[in-house]
Amino acid sequence: MANLNGRARRKNTYDAIVVGSGITGGIAAKELTEKGLKVLVLERGPMVRHLEDYPTAMLDPWQSKYPQGKLPEAELNAHYKVQRRTGYTMTEQTQHFFVRDDEHPYTEENRFDWIRGYHVGGRSLTWGRQSYRHSPIDFEANAREGIAVDWPIRYEDLAPWYEHVERFIGVSGQAEGLPHFPDGHYQPPMELNCVEKAFKARSEARFPERRVTIGRTAHLTDPTEEQLALGRTKCQYRNLCIRGCPFGAYYSSNSGGLIAAERTGNLVIRPNSIVTELIYDERAGRASGVRILDAETRKDEEFHADVIFLCASALNSAWIMMNSTSSRFPNGFGNASDQLGRNVMDHHLGAGATGQAPEFADMYFSGRRPNGIYVPRFRNLGDAASKRSDYLRGFGYQGGAGRATWERDRGQGGRGFGAARKAALSQPGPWTMGLSGFGEMLPYADNRVTLNRDVEDKFGLPTLTMNVTMRDNEMAMRRDMQAAAAEMLEAAGFQNVRAHDNGFAPGLGIHEMGTARMGRDPKTSVLNAHNQVHECKNVYVTDGAAMASASCVNPSLTYMALTARAADHAVRARKRGEL
Amino acid sequence: MLNRRDALRGLALTVGAAATGWAGTAAATTALSWTPTALTPEQAQILDVVAELIIPATDTPGARAAGVPQFIDRAIANYCEKWQVDQLVGGFARMDADAKAAHGKLFVALAPEQQVAILNVYDRETAVSTSGHFFPLLEDFVTVGYFTSEPGATLALKYDPVPGAYNGCVPLAEIGRGWATR
Numbered sequence: 001m002a003n004l005n006g007r008a009r010r011k012n013t014y015d016a017i018v019v020g021s022g023i024t025g026g027i028a029a030k031e032l033t034e035k036g037l038k039v040l041v042l043e044r045g046p047m048v049r050h051l052e053d054y055p056t057a058m059l060d061p062w063q064s065k066y067p068q069g070k071l072p073e074a075e076l077n078a079h080y081k082v083q084r085r086t087g088y089t090m091t092e093q094t095q096h097f098f099v100r101d102d103e104h105p106y107t108e109e110n111r112f113d114w115i116r117g118y119h120v121g122g123r124s125l126t127w128g129r130q131s132y133r134h135s136p137i138d139f140e141a142n143a144r145e146g147i148a149v150d151w152p153i154r155y156e157d158l159a160p161w162y163e164h165v166e167r168f169i170g171v172s173g174q175a176e177g178l179p180h181f182p183d184g185h186y187q188p189p190m191e192l193n194c195v196e197k198a199f200k201a202r203s204e205a206r207f208p209e210r211r212v213t214i215g216r217t218a219h220l221t222d223p224t225e226e227q228l229a230l231g232r233t234k235c236q237y238r239n240l241c242i243r244g245c246p247f248g249a250y251y252s253s254n255s256g257g258l259i260a261a262e263r264t265g266n267l268v269i270r271p272n273s274i275v276t277e278l279i280y281d282e283r284a285g286r287a288s289g290v291r292i293l294d295a296e297t298r299k300d301e302e303f304h305a306d307v308i309f310l311c312a313s314a315l316n317s318a319w320i321m322m323n324s325t326s327s328r329f330p331n332g333f334g335n336a337s338d339q340l341g342r343n344v345m346d347h348h349l350g351a352g353a354t355g356q357a358p359e360f361a362d363m364y365f366s367g368r369r370p371n372g373i374y375v376p377r378f379r380n381l382g383d384a385a386s387k388r389s390d391y392l393r394g395f396g397y398q399g400g401a402g403r404a405t406w407e408r409d410r411g412q413g414g415r416g417f418g419a420a421r422k423a424a425l426s427q428p429g430p431w432t433m434g435l436s437g438f439g440e441m442l443p444y445a446d447n448r449v450t451l452n453r454d455v456e457d458k459f460g461l462p463t464l465t466m467n468v469t470m471r472d473n474e475m476a477m478r479r480d481m482q483a484a485a486a487e488m489l490e491a492a493g494f495q496n497v498r499a500h501d502n503g504f505a506p507g508l509g510i511h512e513m514g515t516a517r518m519g520r521d522p523k524t525s526v527l528n529a530h531n532q533v534h535e536c537k538n539v540y541v542t543d544g545a546a547m548a549s550a551s552c553v554n555p556s557l558t559y560m561a562l563t564a565r566a567a568d569h570a571v572r573a574r575k576r577g578e579l
Numbered sequence: 580m581l582n583r584r585d586a587l588r589g590l591a592l593t594v595g596a597a598a599t600g601w602a603g604t605a606a607a608t609t610a611l612s613w614t615p616t617a618l619t620p621e622q623a624q625i626l627d628v629v630a631e632l633i634i635p636a637t638d639t640p641g642a643r644a645a646g647v648p649q650f651i652d653r654a655i656a657n658y659c660e661k662w663q664v665d666q667l668v669g670g671f672a673r674m675d676a677d678a679k680a681a682h683g684k685l686f687v688a689l690a691p692e693q694q695v696a697i698l699n700v701y702d703r704e705t706a707v708s709t710s711g712h713f714f715p716l717l718e719d720f721v722t723v724g725y726f727t728s729e730p731g732a733t734l735a736l737k738y739d740p741v742p743g744a745y746n747g748c749v750p751l752a753e754i755g756r757g758w759a760t761r
Contacts, residue, residue, distance in 0.1 A: 060740060061727040061760060066658045067650070067720070068727060073660050193747035237742040239761065364754050367745035368761060406726045406736060406757055411715050414706020417633045417698060425722070426639075426735045428757040 009304060014040040014268070016307040016570070017290055019275045019320065022122025023556050024543045024563040025311035026253025026261070027165065031567035032309070033266035037574075040303055041258070041267065042292060044274040044312075045118030048097075048125065050231075050254040054244030056093040069093050078102065085113045085508065089126065094242050097126050103458040112466035113507035114315065120271055121254040122313070123510070124556075126242050129218040129250050129370070130398070131171045132553035133162050133182045133561075137382060142549050145392055148343060148443040149519040151548045152529035155182065161561040161568075168260075169251035169560070170227055172235075172371075173216030181211070181376035184557075187221045189214045190235075193365045195357045195401035195431045196373050199492045206491035209386065210378045210484075215371040215398065218251040218557075230259050239368035250370070272296045276461060277324040278308065278333050278539060286538045286579070287333075293459055306579050307538050307570045311563065314344075314544035315449055318515035319464055321526075321541075322451040332451075334516075334533035339526050341450055343443035343517055344468045345550040347509035349436060350502040351478040352397065353485035355494030357431035364403065364428060372400035375435065375488075377552050379480070391476040395439035395552045397485060404429025433494060437481030440552040441506070442473055443514050468506040478504075511555050513544030531566040538579040540566045613649050617656035618668075624687050625671045626651060632694055633721040640730040642721055650724035663716060670713030732759035 015037035018028045025041060032039045047053070066072065069092035076084045079100040084090045089098055097117045106114060117123050136155040143150035159182070166185040175183040192200065192214055200212035219235040220227055232248035232255055241250050248255035261267040272295040279302065281288040289304035310317040318341045324333035332340045375397035379388050406425040409415055447468040455463045482499035489497045519525020522534035527546050533539040542563035544555060551558075573579050615623035630642035630651070642648070655664050671686075677697050678686040686694060701714040709715045725731040732738040736759040 058740075060729070061732055061738075062729045064727070067654050067723050070658075072658050191745055191747035196747070237745045238740070362751050364749050364751040365745070365747050366739070366749050366754060367742035368758075369745040369747075402761070403757070405761060406722070406759075410722070411709065411719055413704070413709040413712065413715050414702055415718075416702060417718060418695070419635050419637050422634050422637060422725075422735065425726070426756050428751065 012289075012302060013304040014038045015305060015574075016040070016309065017042060017303055017305040018309045018311055019290065020044075020122065020310070020312035020316070020543065021120045021253055021258065021269065022311065022313065022543075023124040023127065023253060024559045025122070025309070026124060026257025027560045027563040028309045028311050028542060028567055029253075029261035029267055030168075030257040031564050032307075032571065033261040033264040035567070035571040036266065037307070037571065038266050039261065039268070040305065041261075041269045042273040042275050042290065042303070043120045043122075043269065043271045044295065044316075045120065045122075045271065047269070047271040048120045048244075048254055050244075050248065050252075050259065051246060054246060055096070057240065057243045057246045059093060059243075064092055066092055071095065082113060083115060085505075086115055086510075089115060089242070093240075094126070097242070097244075104463075105455055105457060106463050107452055107455055107465040109465060109467040110469050111505040111507075112468055113505050114466070114512070115507065115510045116313070120258070120269065121252055124252040125244055125254060127252075127556060128510075128554065129241065130374070130554040131166070131169070131173075131184075131216050131218045131557040132374075132396075133184055134158070134551045134553060134558050135180045135182055137180055138549065138551040138553075141393065142443075147392070147549070148445075149517065149521070149524050149548060152518050152520045152525075157529075158558070158561050158565065161565040162557065164564050165557060165560040167224070168226070169218050169256060170220040170223060170232070171216055171557075172219050172221040174213050176211055176213055176376070178211060178376060180381050184216070186216065187223075190217070190219075190221065190369050190371050192373065193369075193401055194360045194363045195433055198357070198359070199401065199433055199489075199494075200373075202492035203488045207378075207488060210375055210488060213374050213376070215374045217371045219370065220249050230256060232256070235370065237367035237369060239370040241370050273301075274459065274461070275312065275320055276300075277320065278536075279304075280324070280326045280328055280333070280536065282326070282328055285536075287536055293461070295459065298459070306574055308540070309563075309566070309570070310539065310541040310545070311543050314512040314515045314547075315464060317541050317543055317545045318449060319451065319462075321516060323462060329535070334526055334535045334539070336535055337522060337524055337526060339445075339517060339524065341515050342445045342448040343514040344447045344449060344466075344506070344512065345441040345443055345514040345547065346468075346506045347511045347550060347552060347554070348439045348441055348470060348474050348478065348504045348506070349509050350504045351439075351481040351500065352399065352434065352436035353482060353489055353497055353499040354432060354434040355486075355489035355492075355497035357401065357433060358493070358495050360431055372398050374398055388480065391473045391480070392442065393440040393473070393477070393552065395437040395477055395481055397435040397437055397481075399433065399435040401431055401433040403431050433489065435485040435488065437478070437485070438509070438552055438554070439474060439477045439481060440550050442471070443517070443549060444471060447506075449515065466507075470504065470506065511544065511550070513547040513550060513555060516541050516545035517548045518546050519548060530569040531562055532569075537573070540570055542566045613646075613652075615652045617664075618652050622668060622671045623648065623652060625674055628687050628694065629674065629698070629717065630721045630724075632691070632698060633718055634725045634731075639734040642725050645725050645728035645730040647721055647724035647728065650728070651720045654720060654724075666711075666713040666716050667720070670717055673713070726759065
């Protein structure tokens, strides 16, 4: 018996376990395997293989079962009550990359839009791909303003890892030389169209501090040898990224990190493996492994390793830790600080302005650029001129210009019909430009998720209860998002300028973070400066859970940089026998 | 209501004179080349005719050649909500009723000019209010069905499945038509 157990245990023992295969799990797997560790990646959902498992990637518009690939109301209501809330993620061509909400329930004490995909690659297949560095002022803001806790690292600590990740994933963008918007290592930028170029020139003439640049996006525009060797090639401008890219042109775990990891020969991926808890070894004073529920056989199994990386996404990594109770950790794993599940942040979006360009009716574009423009934060940069008295922190704008398609005027009456209408719709409509703010949410201790043992998912596992709300600071910022966007469009000569606030519920930014924050003091934070759980150093949490503040830039690049940095630390610490 | 009926009766006298949406291409009634799954043969016949009136063949194929009637029949079978089906089917019934009131014949039996004149009444009604009116819904399904069909996307519009590059400033004349997809 002892022998059998010993053999089973050896079979299930690795140097490192990575929980989750999304944007951070893929980087953890790559970094750890390339440094020689035998790594097991546990993914709760089914396998998605690059290229072979993108069933809709090459479908033409006329190959839809439903009009424009939109799912019938009855199906949306039955299975995708939350996933449909974005308005763009849930289609016939994409539904296989998102969860069925009826199978994965959670409780909304306040509305929370939890948009997720449970499969190998996770949301790295469907992400927005915008890739920005946090700036020095982002890492200093909490300390300077006395908000929450200070980040235990500064920009300089992460800068080399940003570069490391940018070189691997490939980011297209334009260097701007702004201190509060650090430049990275970029492949050639995508082009602005005529209207965006005119907007940039005119808006910057009036508001020089509001730089207009092309989005920095994880698409290859001039692939490196390393990227080509992975089977990735440059962007084809189809803008069907969310279906999975048959060219490997945008970065995903499936096309990047997991392939690099696989090629080392040190990787095992086990799909359909729901990690339910961390196993704590009291005698050794460290985690010995994880327990999983096999989603297919519904059997529990244990896996063991020296090092464990939680990369399951901010809310699910927190869920695993909250569900991992023991006599050592009665309130959740590494939760002496009581900060686990607290300080939930997102980026609040949906406020801005639009306008019509009166000129350029004779100009158009070719190709579908999977990217827009970006206006880096220009508020509260530390100088008197940018200081706002009504809110802290800031926002960036994402947006762009395009011409109205045949879908303009849909559903309106009195538009005529017949040959004249057909001819009109066969031509592009007016140029419209939009700016939409992405704003920083502050960390609030009572913006939290908790473990709910009364509501179970389809596996009988406990679920989450969400209690996250927008506060005064965020609402004041949204007013400015609208006003500043409108004044830029007006300054640039746009017509019919309209400000809007479409409303926002946390979650819809799909940038959940903060549930196991980094900090200097174990009494007030869950993770240390290397993403190690303060109270259990061989467990690293490197997804959005780690964030001590949100910045206003899209977070995935920062998660990846933190992951690569933590992997480097883990391998060195393990060699020194510290884990 | 009285006004509308009077207007439709008046159509019998003014055929062709006020046909604003009309290009003169015949949308002749032909035997159905397809078998409906959700609609009755009579409803399908009306749909077949009205779709082609909304998007007629010009220098590019029309709704019928693009399979739009089948597209809408399929949507009624597998996609539409009940209120949409009721509105569309109710619309077909109204077209026949209005055709009979004006000309004593079913809609599909009218001359194309007479059919267009009836649709012009609907178009003018919806200029005032679209609320509960079937015509904008029907037009929308025809428009979506057409511009997402292969002929609509590739001939009436321009479609490039794999552009390979992005050029941000190109004279519209070089492209000629609107892009089918964003």
